[in-house]
Amino acid sequence: MTRRTDPLTAEVVDLIGTVVSRYHQEYExxxxxxxxxxxxxxxxxxxxxxxxxxxxxxxxxxxxxxxxxxxxxxxxxxxxxxxxxxxxxxxxxxxxxxxxxxxxxxxxxxSLDFAREPLAALSAEERAVLRDLLKRMLGEDPAAGPTQEF
Missing domain, CATH: 1.10.10.10 (Winged helix-like DNA-binding domain superfamily/Winged helix DNA-binding domain)
Incomplete structure (x- = not known):
């Protein structure tokens, strides 16, 4: 039996996919x-x-x-x-x-610019909340130091 994803979760997953795709395009x-x-x-x-x-x-x-x-x-x-x-x-x-x-x-x-402008439109508090939420999604401690990825 397949569980159906609620519409909000589906939208968030799609948005994450779009961000990842844009990041990879710019990174390449x-x-x-x-x-x-x-x-x-x-x-x-x-x-x-x-x-x-x-x-x-x-x-x-x-x-x-x-x-x-x-x-x-x-x-x-x-x-x-x-x-x-x-x-x-x-x-x-x-x-x-x-x-x-x-x-x-x-x-x-x-040289990776794709998120710089959109992130600049968020307040420092909003960026911190986004960072902490992403860390939680990845199973990391939001209070831990900076995460280094590509």
Whole structure:
């Protein structure tokens, strides 16, 4: 038996889908402006926060570790990422953004405009409520620090 979604929930789901679609379109376009694929830009955004084991990157992107290896190879070729030994376990390799990678990740994030104007139309209190609601939807603690995604 299929449960029927109430009309308000259906409308919210549709609106979230539209926001996600617009975000991905702009993200892909912005990435291309930096000679990156969307996947490369997403990995670079993760590495801009902190170095990560490639297995953890694969988990975050919900892809195979072998895909991450290829993405890191290409980011290394562009001078945007490097592999390092994990100081806690030298058997583990961490992917890390280089200074050029950090700069590119910041410029990429700053070039994403699609939500900037609509969000600016909301008061600081409204933006905080929206942030907290989104965190709750994602199962995160609204009182926790900033969430870093792509």
């Amino acid at each position: 376009s912005a990435a291309a402006g930096h000679q990156l694929t969307g996947a490369q830009a997403r990995v670079l955004a993760l590495l801009n926060v902190r170095p990560m084991p490639m297995r953890q990157i694969a988990q975050r992107l919900k892809c195979e570790p072998s895909n991450v290896t290829g993405i890191i190879d290409r980011l290394e070729a562009h001078g945007l990422a490097e592999r390092r030994a994990d100081p806690g376990d030298r058997r583990v390799k961490l992917a890390a953004a280089t200074p050029a990678g950090h700069d590119t990740a910041e410029r990429l994030r700053d």
